Every structure is written in C-alpha cells, then in structure tokens.
Amino acid sequence: MARPAPTARAPRLPWRWERGSAPWWLRLALPVIAILITFALASVLIAASGANPLDVFYELLIRPLTRRTSRLEVLVRATPLLLTGVAVAIAFRAGYYNIGAEGQLYAGALGAAFLGPRLGEWAPSAAVAAMLAGGLVAGAAWALLPAVLKVYAKVDEVVTTLLLNSVMLLLVGGLLNGPWRDPVSGWPRSPTIAAAAEFPQVIARSRVHLGFVVALVLVALFWWVLSRTRFGLELRAVGMGATAARFMGVSVRSTVLVAALLSGGVAGLAGVGEVAGIHHYLIEGISPDYGYTGIIVATFGGLHALGVAVAAGFLALVDVGSTSASRALGIPAYLGQVVQATLLLVTLAVLLLNRYRPARRSRREERA
Amino acid sequence: MTTTPEPVVSLRSVTKRFGALTALADVDLDVRSGEILALLGENGAGKTTLTKIVYGMYQPDEGELRVGGVPVRFRSPADAIASGIGLVSQHFALVPSLTVAENVVLGREGGVLLDRSKIEGAVLATAERYGLDVAPRALVRAMSVGAQQRVEILKALHRDCRLLILDEPTAVLTPQDGERLFTTLDGLRERGLAVIIITHKLREVMRVSQRVVVLRHGRVVGERATAGASQAELARLMIGREQLPVERRARAARPAPGDASGMRRHNPTQPGAPEEHDDLTRPGAPLEPGTGEPARRQPTPLQRPLFQRPLFQRTPLVEARRLTLRDKRGVTLLDDVSFDLYPGELVGVAAVAGNGQSELVSVLTGMTQPSGGEVLLSGQRVSGLPPAQLARLGVGRVPEDRLAAVVGNLSVRENLTLEHIGAFTRAGHLDGRAMAAEADRLIAEYQVKAKPGDLVRTLSGGNIQKIVLARTLSRKPRFVVVAQPTRGLDVGATAYVHERLLEQRDRNAAVLMVSEDLDEVLRLSDRVLVMYGGRIVGDFAADEVDVGRVGLLMAGEGMVAHG
Numbered sequence: 001m002a003r004p005a006p007t008a009r010a011p012r013l014p015w016r017w018e019r020g021s022a023p024w025w026l027r028l029a030l031p032v033i034a035i036l037i038t039f040a041l042a043s044v045l046i047a048a049s050g051a052n053p054l055d056v057f058y059e060l061l062i063r064p065l066t067r068r069t070s071r072l073e074v075l076v077r078a079t080p081l082l083l084t085g086v087a088v089a090i091a092f093r094a095g096y097y098n099i100g101a102e103g104q105l106y107a108g109a110l111g112a113a114f115l116g117p118r119l120g121e122w123a124p125s126a127a128v129a130a131m132l133a134g135g136l137v138a139g140a141a142w143a144l145l146p147a148v149l150k151v152y153a154k155v156d157e158v159v160t161t162l163l164l165n166s167v168m169l170l171l172v173g174g175l176l177n178g179p180w181r182d183p184v185s186g187w188p189r190s191p192t193i194a195a196a197a198e199f200p201q202v203i204a205r206s207r208v209h210l211g212f213v214v215a216l217v218l219v220a221l222f223w224w225v226l227s228r229t230r231f232g233l234e235l236r237a238v239g240m241g242a243t244a245a246r247f248m249g250v251s252v253r254s255t256v257l258v259a260a261l262l263s264g265g266v267a268g269l270a271g272v273g274e275v276a277g278i279h280h281y282l283i284e285g286i287s288p289d290y291g292y293t294g295i296i297v298a299t300f301g302g303l304h305a306l307g308v309a310v311a312a313g314f315l316a317l318v319d320v321g322s323t324s325a326s327r328a329l330g331i332p333a334y335l336g337q338v339v340q341a342t343l344l345l346v347t348l349a350v351l352l353l354n355r356y357r358p359a360r361r362s363r364r365e366e367r368a
Numbered sequence: 369m370t371t372t373p374e375p376v377v378s379l380r381s382v383t384k385r386f387g388a389l390t391a392l393a394d395v396d397l398d399v400r401s402g403e404i405l406a407l408l409g410e411n412g413a414g415k416t417t418l419t420k421i422v423y424g425m426y427q428p429d430e431g432e433l434r435v436g437g438v439p440v441r442f443r444s445p446a447d448a449i450a451s452g453i454g455l456v457s458q459h460f461a462l463v464p465s466l467t468v469a470e471n472v473v474l475g476r477e478g479g480v481l482l483d484r485s486k487i488e489g490a491v492l493a494t495a496e497r498y499g500l501d502v503a504p505r506a507l508v509r510a511m512s513v514g515a516q517q518r519v520e521i522l523k524a525l526h527r528d529c530r531l532l533i534l535d536e537p538t539a540v541l542t543p544q545d546g547e548r549l550f551t552t553l554d555g556l557r558e559r560g561l562a563v564i565i566i567t568h569k570l571r572e573v574m575r576v577s578q579r580v581v582v583l584r585h586g587r588v589v590g591e592r593a594t595a596g597a598s599q600a601e602l603a604r605l606m607i608g609r610e611q612l613p614v615e616r617r618a619r620a621a622r623p624a625p626g627d628a629s630g631m632r633r634h635n636p637t638q639p640g641a642p643e644e645h646d647d648l649t650r651p652g653a654p655l656e657p658g659t660g661e662p663a664r665r666q667p668t669p670l671q672r673p674l675f676q677r678p679l680f681q682r683t684p685l686v687e688a689r690r691l692t693l694r695d696k697r698g699v700t701l702l703d704d705v706s707f708d709l710y711p712g713e714l715v716g717v718a719a720v721a722g723n724g725q726s727e728l729v730s731v732l733t734g735m736t737q738p739s740g741g742e743v744l745l746s747g748q749r750v751s752g753l754p755p756a757q758l759a760r761l762g763v764g765r766v767p768e769d770r771l772a773a774v775v776g777n778l779s780v781r782e783n784l785t786l787e788h789i790g791a792f793t794r795a796g797h798l799d800g801r802a803m804a805a806e807a808d809r810l811i812a813e814y815q816v817k818a819k820p821g822d823l824v825r826t827l828s829g830g831n832i833q834k835i836v837l838a839r840t841l842s843r844k845p846r847f848v849v850v851a852q853p854t855r856g857l858d859v860g861a862t863a864y865v866h867e868r869l870l871e872q873r874d875r876n877a878a879v880l881m882v883s884e885d886l887d888e889v890l891r892l893s894d895r896v897l898v899m900y901g902g903r904i905v906g907d908f909a910a911d912e913v914d915v916g917r918v919g920l921l922m923a924g925e926g927m928v929a930h931g
Contacts, residue, residue, distance in 0.1 A: 228800070230793040233778075235788055241775035247735065247767065248775075248787040249756025 044297025059325035084294025094259035100161030102291025111138030113282035139268015147260035208310025211273025223305030406577035424448035440683030454524025716893030724902035764845025776825030830861030
C-alpha cells in the first residue's frame with residue numbers, strides 16, 4: 001500500500017494532443033495528406049482484389065480527364081454533389097448536423113416531378129424558375145420538422161434527419177409504385193415533365209445542364225453570405241459558440257432554424273437538377289446517395305465554399321473513374337464508394353491536426 | 369504506535385505552486401481516526417488544492433504526505449484509494465441508470481460475470497456496518513441528491529476507506545438533507561473513521577466538527593478545537609482581518625468626474641475615448657442629474673468622497689424587486705432579492721461561490737428568466753428581455769465566464785462588433801470597413817494585444833477580458849453588470865480592469881459588481897451587498913463596512929432581517 005519516500009527520478013513525459021491553431025500551410029496540406037492516406041489504404045484493398053493499385057488510380061483519377069465525354073460527365077456528377085455539399089456545409093456551419101440531405105434531395109425531386117408535368121403552358125424561363133422554387137420549398141419543408149424539434153424540444157437532429165431519409169425513400173417508392181406509376185409501361189416512374197420545365201443544356205453535346213450553373217452560383221452565394229452578411233456572421237457565431245452568440249444578442253433559435261431550412265432547400269435543388277436536367281421524370285434510384293456523399297464533400301471541403309467546390313469535383317471524378325475502372329480492370333464498381341467513404345473517415349481523423357498537435361507534456365502540465 | 373493515536377493522514381510542510389501562484393505554502397495538517405476535521409477558508413484559500421494533494425490528483429512540490437506515519441507519494445487517485453482515502457466531491461460520479469450496488473462495485477469487482485445477489489449482499493453489509501440508510505437495489509436515477517450523496521459515501525466506504533474527504537458536501541443539499549448528512553458523519557466518526565469536511569459555512573463547522581483548520585491564501589492561519597472556538601473568531605481568521613478601512617487610495621489618485629483635462633491625461637492618444645461622462649444626461653436618458661453632483665465635484669486631494677445616496681427627489685436607475693429563481697427541481701437559487709442602484713454608484717456583491725450571485729448576474733444579463741419579481745431600468749421593466757434588447761437599452765454585461773461572452777473561433781474584429789452588429793450592417797450586408805475601423809479603435813483604446821484578424825481563442829485571459837470590456841463599455845452603458853471581472857488575470861490586467869470599472873462609475877453609470885475576491889469588492893465598492901443562500905443578507909455603505917460582520921454573513925451567520 002504505502003509507497004517508498006519520493007526519490008529523484010526522471011519525470012514521465014508522455015505525448016499528448018495540444019490544442020492550437022494550425023498554420024495556413026498545414027490547413028492547405030491536410031486534404032492532400034488525407035487523399036494520400038486514403039489511397040494508401042485503398043491500395044491494400046485493390047491489391048487484394050488482384051489489380052495493380054497504380055493502374056486503378058490512373059483509371060480513377062487520370063483517365064476520365066483524357067476524354068471530352070468523361071470530362072463533361074464529371075461536371076454532370078459534380079452538379080448534385082456541389083448542391084448537397086453546400087447544403088450540408090450550411091447546416092454544419094450553424095452547428096446543426098443535418099444528415100438528411102438525401103431525403104431533402106428526394107423531396108426536391110418529388111416537388112419537381114409534381115410540378116414538371118403541369119407547366120406545359122408556361123414559358124420555359126418561368127417554368128424553370130418555378131421548378132427551382134418548388135424544389136427549394138419542398139426540400140426546406142422536408143427539413144422543417146427535425147429543425148423545429150431541434151430548436152424547440154432539443155431533439156437530436158442527427159437521428160431525426162437520418163431517419164427521415166428512409167421515410168422519404170419509402171414515400172417516393174410508394175408514390176411511384178402507386179398513383180404515379182407510368183400507366184403505359186407500368187414502370188415505377190413519374191409522368192414525364194413538360195418540355196418547358198426541362199433544364200437547358202449549358203454545354204452543347206453533353207448532359208451538363210442548367211443545374212451546374214445553379215450549383216456554382218450557390219457555392220459563390222454560400223461564400224458571400226457567410227463572409228459578407230450579418231446573417232452569415234451570426235450563423236458562424238451560433239455554430240462555434242451558441243452560448244456566447246446568445247449572450248451577444250444573436251437569436252440562436254431562428255438562426256439554426258433558417259440554416260436548417262436553407263440546407264434542406266439547397267439539397268432539394270439537387271433533386272430538381274436530377275429530374276429536370278437529366279431524367280425528366282422521377283425514379284426511385286435517382287440519387288446514388290448524393291445526399292450522403294454531400295456530407296463527405298462538405299467535410300472534406302472544410303465547410304468552405306472553395307473547398308466544397310474542389311471536393312465535389314474530386315469526388316465526382318472518383319465516381320466517374322470508378323465506373324470505367326471496373327470496366328477496364330474488372331474490379332468491383334464499389335471501389336469508388338469505398339474510396340469516398342475512406343476519404344471521409346481519414347479526413348475526419350486528419351482534421352484533428354487542424355485543432356490539435358502532438359506535443360511533449362511539460363512537467364508542470366504533468367502535475368496539473 | 370505511541371500513546372497518542374497515530375494520524376491517519378498527515379501533511380508535513382506541503383507547498384504547491386502553479387506557475388507564479390503559490391496555492392499552498394508550508395502546510396502541516398493531521399487528521400486522526402474518530403474525528404471530523406473541518407477545513408475552513410474562502411474561495412481560493414487552497415482547500416481544494418489540499419484535497420487534491422491528499423487524493424493523489426496533485427503531487428506536492430515540497431513537503432510530504434504520510435499515511436499511517438509512512439511517507440507516500442501518490443501518482444494518481446488510484447494510489448490514494450488503495451491507501452484508504454475516499455473523496456466525495458460536489459459532482460457525483462454515479463451512473464444514473466445503474467443500481468446502488470452496481471455503482472458501488474463499478475470498476476472494482478473482478479471477473480467477467482456479476483453475481484448480483486452477492487454484490488448486493490456485500491454492499492448492504494457495508495451500509496449496515498456504517499449505519500448508512502441505502503437500498504442496494506434502488507436505481508440511482510430515482511434517488512434524491514441527498515441519497516445519491518450517501519451512495520458516493522458508501523462507494524468510498526466499500527473500498528475500505530479510513531479517511532473520507534467531503535468537498536463542500538452541503539452545497540447541493542437541502543437543509544434537511546444536510547442535517548441528515550451530519551448525522552451520518554457523526555455515525556462514521558463513532559465507528560472510527562477520519563473525516564475531513566471542506567466548507568465555508570460556520571454553522572456546519574460548529575455542528576459537525578471536533579477540530580477546525582482555517583486556511584487563507586494557502587497558509588494555515590489557525591487551528592482550533594471546535595468546542596472552544598467562537599464563530600466570530602473563525603470568521604475573522606477566514607477573512608484575515610478584523611476591520612479594514614476601505615482602501616480608497618486607488619480612487620483618490622484619479623481625476624474627478626467632469627475634470628476634462630484629467631480624462632485627457634488618462635487617455636492621451638485616443639481621440640475616441642469617452643470624454644462625455646455626462647453622457648447620461650442627454651435627452652432620453654431619464655435621469656435628474658445635479659442632486660448628487662456637488663459633493664462629487666469637490667474631491668479632496670487624498671480621498672474621493674464615496675457616492676452619497678440622494679435623500680430626496682431621485683429615483684434609482686436600477687431597481688431589482690423581489691427577484692426569485694427556482695431551478696427545475698424546485699431548488700430556490702434566488703430568494704426575494706431586492707436592491708436599488710443609483711447612477712454613479714458602484715455596488716459590490718460579496719458572497720461565497722454558490723450563494724446565488726451567479727444566478728443574479730444571469731438574470732440581470734438576460735440569460736435566465738426569473739421565476740418571480742422584476743428588474744426595472746429607469747422605471748422600465750427589463751427583466752425577461754432578450755440579451756440583444758438589454759444591450760440596446762444600455763445594459764453593459766461582463767459575465768463571469770469570459771468564454772461565454774466571446775466566440776473563440778471568431779476573430780477579434782467579429783467579436784468586437786457582433787453585439788452591435790446592426791450598426792455595421794447595410795441591408796444585411798456587413799460593412800467590413802466600419803467593422804475594421806471599430807476594431808482598430810477599440811484595440812487601441814483598450815490596449816488589447818491582438819490583431820483584428822486573430823481568433824479570440826488564441827488570446828490570453830486578460831486580453832479576452834479587455835475585448836469583452838471594450839465591446840461593452842465603448843457603448844457607454846447606463847447600467848453595467850460585471851461578474852468576477854479579474855478572475856485569473858495578472859496584476860497589471862487587474863489594475864487595468866479596476867480603472868475601467870471606476871471610470872464607468874465616474875461617468876455616472878450604475879455598476880453592479882459580483883466578485884469572489886472580497887478585497888476587490890471592498891476596494892472598489894460604494895456599497896457592499898452580502899449574499900447567502902440566494903438572499904441578500906447584508907447591505908453596507910463602504911465606509912461603514914464591518915469586515916468581521918461581512919465574513920460572518922458570507923458564512924451564513926449573524927443574519928438580521930434585511931432592510
């Protein structure tokens with residue numbers, strides 16, 4: 001029990017994580033580090049499936065950029081990712097962890113599929129505007145309930161937004177297999193939208209549509225609102241210190257509420273883009289998890305506008321590349337998703353370096 | 369073993385420093401089995417540091433700790449527990465969804481499987497041996513705070529502790545539960561346990577202890593057998609002096625209000641410095657200046673007169689009327705608190721932590737809604753208004769927790785302007801140039817060592833406090849609420865903050881200052897309110913302060929009907 005009297009001995013100096021502020025070069029280097037680690041990890045899997053990792057990385061990252069078609073396809077893929085990325089970033093910046101971009105995207109798509117066939121008599125510009133507005137409102141509406149529950153009853157938004165995704169998928173499935181089922185073919189897909197409501201192509205001989213421009217505008221808007229407007233400052237203040245923000249007179253409730261609805265609305269726009277720009281009707285698999293990938297985009301992009309744009313482009317590239325890689329090298333097409341998911345985990349781990357750095361404990365700290 | 373019982377635990381010449389601060393200096397202490405030792409002292413006297421040393425959370429820089437006469441060196445609480453020392457802190461370490469027995473054996477019982485009936489039997493046996501009324505199968509979640517505390521005690525006893533330390537055990541208890549705790553402790557003492565109880569309530573010392581050790585500024589300043597000690601004597605020891613003429617020199621050296629040359633000398637380089645101290649007399653500020661002015665315009669060279677409360681014709685600027693506050697469990701945190709503040713008056717609130725002063729600040733700053741009563745500012749009801757509106761009405765707020773007043777991850781510039789962001793916004797768009805100009809101006813005027821773009825969390829405590837002060841005081845509030853203004857600040861920053869607070873008073877604002885630093889309260893205040901148990905139990909003009917009585921009142925004694 002009792003220990004011997006104190007003797008002079010070398011102090012233990014274990015490592016620990018120290019809170020600090022990362023220098024600018026580290027902040028820029030972090031995404032690169034994350035990508036390198038991700039590919040190192042992915043190499044193990046690729047080697048296990050019998051392919052040469054370098055070949056695969058070439059197919060994933062370089063090959064899509066060598067041909068016009070696939071280059072433009074990257075932009076097509078990036079369109080919903082930009083929007084869901086911005087959507088998630090808005091919410092996360094306010095400290096509201098909206099995991100429901102997928103459901104909100106489908107809500108927007110639902111709105112577009114509902115409006116689309118009814119706009120036949122409209123001028124194209126008005127019809128397109130109506131589609132955008134409808135998707136925005138529908139996405140925001142789907143985000144409303146969790147936001148209200150969070151703000152007024154402190155119900156955890158991660159759970160509610162996540163669960164509502166399934167609800168939305170079931171709702172869409174029910175509609176498409178029931179009242180909206182195509183009467184002619186019997187396929188579970190909604191009636192085709194009016195020609196006036198279709199998003200025009202912005203690049204000839206490609207699938208790149210108006211949604212891409214809308215997405216870029218929203219990325220710019222996101223940057224401007226956050227850094228240049230009162231609402232943006234209040235949103236950041238709430239996200240980084242709700243108590244202090246409240247103390248300084250910011251209405252935390254309304255800020256979080258508005259951020260959540262904006263987030264849902266922007267995610268809804270992603271759904272509109274897929275309906276009005278690509279398919280022209282609603283099907284169940286209209287989003288291959290764009291909403292969830294948006295979380296990766298936002299996180300990897302550091303919740304910054306420029307970062308979100310770069311991240312969306314990168315993930316779209318991996319998306320397109322993984323399809324061709326599986327075709328060319330006979331590896332599973334899931335690889336792209338594995339890389340994306342690994343990237344999220346690695347990014348989250350690496351982001352710790354942003355706030356903490358390893359340091360030796362000093363003797364004084366040891367005692368405290 | 370000698371004839372006198374060997375102390376269970378003793379400290380010999382223990383010294384503990386934190387940087388430049390000496391938390392404990394050359395402390396000797398013995399505690400023997402079968403006695404309850406009360407450790408008495410103000411906040412910051414070193415009680416908690418001492419506890420943490422005995423419990424293995426800190427190691428002494430000098431001196432030694434002995435258990436049963438043998439020198440030991442604890443490297444963690446696990447060592448202390450193994451040596452038979454138990455600690456019941458104010459924050460219970462219990463898992464609410466587990467039963468009493470499960471909590472007691474948690475982290476202790478070996479093996480993979482738990483034999484419920486066996487552990488329940490063992491826990492019950494311990495409880496019965498020490499006369500503790502605890503049902504082993506009860507869920508902790510469903511228990512009262514007092515009962516949970518008994519579980520904490522049981523936890524320590526079940527680990528065969530011979531010395532039980534209780535850190536302010538009654539702070540969380542109702543008076544009834546408190547009395548019950550004392551009965552329990554009496555029982556433990558009779559069964560041969562050594563107990564240290566940390567408190568600043570004299571009544572508890574008298575009620576439960578056999579011996580009392582008084583700490584002040586990290587030193588043992590007195591040791592008495594409780595039976596032979598008087599409360600007044602203990603209060604005196606705790607506070608550190610019998611009667612202290614209020615220190616006025618700091619203020620005497622300052623220029624008088626209205627002495628414009630003096631003000632300019634004080635702020636030689638800042639054109640934007642607050643020069644119009646009669647700011648409050650502008651139309652719209654509903655005051656009747658003049659009544660109290662003549663006395664304030666004739667300062668003697670050595671001593672500035674205290675603020676004289678006007679006898680007639682003047683309404684107070686701030687009236688708190690019968691403020692009450694109860695928490696969710698129905699515990700009364702503020703009990704019928706009423707006071708008036710006049711323009712040009714600095715009122716200090718003296719109280720030991722946890723006696724309602726933080727809650728009072730919280731209500732006055734709009735962060736908490738009172739359960740009853742109201743606060744009037746120039747006759748207008750302001751209690752219940754959101755913080756933004758309070759700021760607009762001229763309530764300046766400097767809260768206890770600086771980090772609750774600034775957003776660490778926002779820049780200095782943003783933190784300096786967010787409270788009045790409306791002034792820097794054009795149609796929703798931020799006027800970056802105006803924000804930068806304001807930040808530059810305040811940084812220069814308040815001597816903040818930071819650049820406008822720095823994140824606030826990278827600054828020192830003193831500079832963060834300057835930012836809070838700059839943001840608040842630059843708006844020339846009519847009523848300033850400030851809590852623990854210099855906690856954790858160094859001497860220079862402290863002096864700076866004091867200067868600024870007196871400046872507010874001098875430009876005719878009403879200032880309410882809550883501080884755990886009694887010296888600070890006595891030095892700056894025109895009037896001292898003493899709070900205990902959520903009530904105002906004393907009200908003294910600064911030149912009539914009887915420090916001994918303040919000490920007694922802070923410790924919950926010598927209460928007279930208020931008013």
